[in-house]
Amino acid sequence: xxxxxxxDFLFNFxxxxxxLFYNSQKEKYQxxxxxxxxxxxxxxxETIIDVGCGTGALCSVLNxxxxxxxxxxxxxxxxxxxxxxxxxxxxxxxxxxxxTKLPFEDNSFDVSIASYVxxxxxKAERLKLYAEMSRISKKYVVLYDYNDKRGFFTSIIEWAExxxxxxxxxxxxxxxxxxxKSFEMIDVDVRAxxxxxxxx
Numbered sequence: 001x002x003x004x005x006x007x008d009f010l011f012n013f014x015x016x017x018x019x020l021f022y023n024s025q026k027e028k029y030q031x032x033x034x035x036x037x038x039x040x041x042x043x044x045x046e047t048i049i050d051v052g053c054g055t056g057a058l059c060s061v062l063n064x065x066x067x068x069x070x071x072x073x074x075x076x077x078x079x080x081x082x083x084x085x086x087x088x089x090x091x092x093x094x095x096x097x098x099x100t101k102l103p104f105e106d107n108s109f110d111v112s113i114a115s116y117v118x119x120x121x122x123k124a125e126r127l128k129l130y131a132e133m134s135r136i137s138k139k140y141v142v143l144y145d146y147n148d149k150r151g152f153f154t155s156i157i158e159w160a161e162x163x164x165x166x167x168x169x170x171x172x173x174x175x176x177x178x179x180x181k182s183f184e185m186i187d188v189d190v191r192a193x194x195x196x197x198x199x200x
Contacts, residue, residue, distance in 0.1 A: 022081065025057035029115075032144070032188035033061060039186050040142075040196050042067065045110040051133060052098040052117035056082025058144075059091045062113075070109070072096040099125040104136045112137040115144040119168040123175075126164070130179045134199050141180065143195040145172075147187065 033042060042048065043065040050059050053071030055078050063069045070092045073079050079093045096102050098117050112133040118126050133141040148169045172195070176183040180197040187193050 022055050022057050022085075025055075026060055029058045029061040032192070032194070033065075035188045036186045036194050039184070040194065042111070045139070047109045048111045048113060049102075049104070049109045049136065051102070051112055051114040051129070053082065053093070053115075054078045056085065056088050056091060056093065058113070058115050059093075060085065060087050063088065063091050070094060070104075072098075072102060074098065099128040099132065102132055102136055106135055107138045108136045110138050111140045111142060113142040113144060116146075118143050118145050118172070119165045122164050123167065123171070126168070126175070127179065130175070130197075134179070137199050139199060141197040141199060143172075143176075143197070144188075144192065145195065146191055147185065147193040149191045 042062060045067060047068045047070075048062055049070040049072060050056075050062065051072055053059050053073045054075070056071050059069050059071040059082060064087075069090070071079070071082060072094045074095065074097045076095060079095060082088050082091065083093050094103065098114065099121055114129065114133065118129060121129060130141065146165065146169055173183075176195060176197055179200075181200045183195055183197040185193045185195055
């Protein structure tokens with residue numbers, strides 16, 4: 001089994017657990033978007049794609065802002081949980097990877113967002129994510145992810161998950177400087193920020 005297939009298998013396997021946190025995730029996303037609203041108001045746009053949408057909790061919050069929302073994820077079972085929610089009837093859920101070519105034309109969306117996806121990818125895959133999100137976005141790429149304020153338990157969990165968390169929080173600012181016209185950080189939690197990136 002390839003590394004990619006293994007990752008997809010894992011997220012399909014644990015999807016019921018993610019489903020249990022759907023409502024609490026929605027509340028957190030709503031709170032974060034409200035905190036960021038004065039500097040970046042998502043409701044000013046018409047179309048948005050959530051790359052690595054999981055069970056669709058963020059999609060639901062964006063849908064409530066009257067955006068036309070697409071959610072893409074490589075785990076079918078994650079998508080099924082989101083599709084079964086009545087509140088997501090208008091959300092278009094699509095099966096697709098997070099660092100591979102997405103099945104959309106260039107500039108298909110006003111904004112693309114990825115929540116807690118980038119830090120879990122090795123640098124080469126992360127750069128592919130930035131490039132692909134830029135390709136399908138007209139205006140902005142938004143990362144909702146960790147900032148450099150490390151916490152003990154977060155460090156333990158991320159070490160166990162074997163993602164690229166420790167490198168991500170050290171290098172993300174330089175990566176974004178290189179790949180986008182400009183970016184702004186909006187802290188939405190002690191250890192989380194929105195990275196608002198202008199597409200070149």
